[in-house]
Amino acid sequence: MNTHLNYGGDAAGLICGYLLGAGTAPHEVDTVQAAQWLAGLHPHGTASDHRALPPQGTFLWLHFNLSHAQAVRWMERHADLPEAFFDALKDRSVSTRIERDDDTLIAVLNDAHFDFAFEPSDIATLWTSVAPHLMVTGRTRPLRSVDALRTAVRSGNAPCSSVALLAELMRTQASGLVDIVRGVTQRIDDVEDALLAGRLDHKRARLGVLRRLLVRLQRLLAPEPAALFRLLQHPPAWMGADDAQELRDSTEEFSVVLRDMQGLQERIKLLQEEIAASVQEANSRSLFVLTVVTVLALPINILAGLFGMNVGGVPLADNGHGFWIIVAVVAAFTAVAGWLALRGTGDS
Numbered sequence: 001m002n003t004h005l006n007y008g009g010d011a012a013g014l015i016c017g018y019l020l021g022a023g024t025a026p027h028e029v030d031t032v033q034a035a036q037w038l039a040g041l042h043p044h045g046t047a048s049d050h051r052a053l054p055p056q057g058t059f060l061w062l063h064f065n066l067s068h069a070q071a072v073r074w075m076e077r078h079a080d081l082p083e084a085f086f087d088a089l090k091d092r093s094v095s096t097r098i099e100r101d102d103d104t105l106i107a108v109l110n111d112a113h114f115d116f117a118f119e120p121s122d123i124a125t126l127w128t129s130v131a132p133h134l135m136v137t138g139r140t141r142p143l144r145s146v147d148a149l150r151t152a153v154r155s156g157n158a159p160c161s162s163v164a165l166l167a168e169l170m171r172t173q174a175s176g177l178v179d180i181v182r183g184v185t186q187r188i189d190d191v192e193d194a195l196l197a198g199r200l201d202h203k204r205a206r207l208g209v210l211r212r213l214l215v216r217l218q219r220l221l222a223p224e225p226a227a228l229f230r231l232l233q234h235p236p237a238w239m240g241a242d243d244a245q246e247l248r249d250s251t252e253e254f255s256v257v258l259r260d261m262q263g264l265q266e267r268i269k270l271l272q273e274e275i276a277a278s279v280q281e282a283n284s285r286s287l288f289v290l291t292v293v294t295v296l297a298l299p300i301n302i303l304a305g306l307f308g309m310n311v312g313g314v315p316l317a318d319n320g321h322g323f324w325i326i327v328a329v330v331a332a333f334t335a336v337a338g339w340l341a342l343r344g345t346g347d348s
Contacts, residue, residue: 013068016150021058022160026153034062035078038134059162061153063146064138066127071138079136082106085129089138094125096221103236105130107166110220111173114142118183119209123216128166132238135162137169145173163243170250177217177257184210184264192271195278207275211268214261221258295341299333 012031019027019037029037037060062079064071072089075081084101088108098107107128116122124141137146149165149172152158159165191207229251235244303326307314316322 011070012074013065013071014074015063015065016154017060017062018153018158019058019060020153020158020160020165024058025156026158028154029060031074034060035074038078038080059133059135059165061135061162061165062137063150064136065140066138067140075136075138079129079134081129081136085127085136088127094220098231100231100234100236103131103238105163105166105231105236109145109170109173110217111143111145112176112180114144114147116144116180118180118187118213122213123220128169130162130166132162135165144176145169148172148176161240161243163239164246167243167246167250170247171253174250174253174257177221177254178260180217181257181260181264184214188264188267188271195271195275207268207272211265211272214265214268218258218261218265221254292338292341295337296334299330299337303330303333 010031014031014034017029017031017034019029064075066072066089072086076086082101082104084099084104084106088106094108094110096108096110098105100106105128107130109126109128110123111126113122113124124139124143126137126139126143126146128138129136139146146169149169152168152172159168187206187210229248232244232248307326316325319325
């Protein structure tokens with residue numbers, strides 16, 4: 001199976017499969033080999049027992065494209081996953097969480113799309129089941145972190161246990177979030193520079209998109225540290241102390257990223273308030289100019305309306321200097337109106 005050409009999955013929806021273990025190089029497997037390996041765990045056809053030791057300390061990682069119609073069917077037939085995993089696939093709640101179901105860990109993680117474009121909709125879910133001998137991941141759209149993990153495993157940088165692989169996935173996800181935070185910070189810096197230079201140019205709308213992105217990321221990821229800490233209080237019996245420590249370390253990385261996101265949200269809020277104040281000030285200046293022009297034009301409009309009536313007795317109608325007299329009167333009234341308007345501005 002050629003992984004880099006099999007991005008959407010094979011006939012069973014398998015994107016990639018690796019046989020991993022301590023002291024051994026990653027060995028790529030297809031669905032047929034994976035099914036044979038999993039069948040070898042229970043050669044007598046006994047009921048599922050995830051506490052069974054994997055052959056020679058190895059474990060299997062299978063990554064599926066859940067958009068493929070055969071992916072879930074293959075997992076139900078061969079992977080012997082708990083019902084909680086399939087319930088999580090059907091559940092509409094995609095908040096990040098890691099739960100324990102007997103001796104299996106069920107994780108619902110959220111990650112950025114592979115073609116992430118800093119839009120709030122560019123976030124999707126990765127479902128994970130972790131047992132001593134098997135780790136299964138599934139997604140409906142290409143995701144950055146799991147693809148980076150697949151690249152690392154293919155190059156030989158593979159953890160020695162399934163929990164360590166989950167911790168590495170979470171660290172990769174945290175690194176991806178750090179890149180997102182840096183990208184958002186750069187965009188905020190550009191908006192701030194434009195604001196200081198007096199170039200608003202719809203920057204408030206751009207800040208709104210970035211703020212919605214950070215809010216969505218924080219809402220989806222915030223439950224993860226607390227849920228993981230609760231899990232580490234009562235880990236499965238097969239989870240070693242080193243694996244528990246790796247999960248704890250990955251949680252701390254997430255906590256730092258979440259704090260950075262919260263700080264960026266506050267910064268965006270302040271910039272939005274500053275832009276709103278600038279827009280309001282500009283509107284106030286425009287309204288004032290319009291008011292002054294209206295006041296200055298008021299004497300002209302009144303006198304033009306009065307002298308434009310087609311009635312008898314119009315003053316100065318027979319005076320040879322009547323036009324200039326009226327111009328002088330209008331100029332005087334306009335000067336007085338302008339002085340009154342400008343004096344009110346000076347007093348404020």
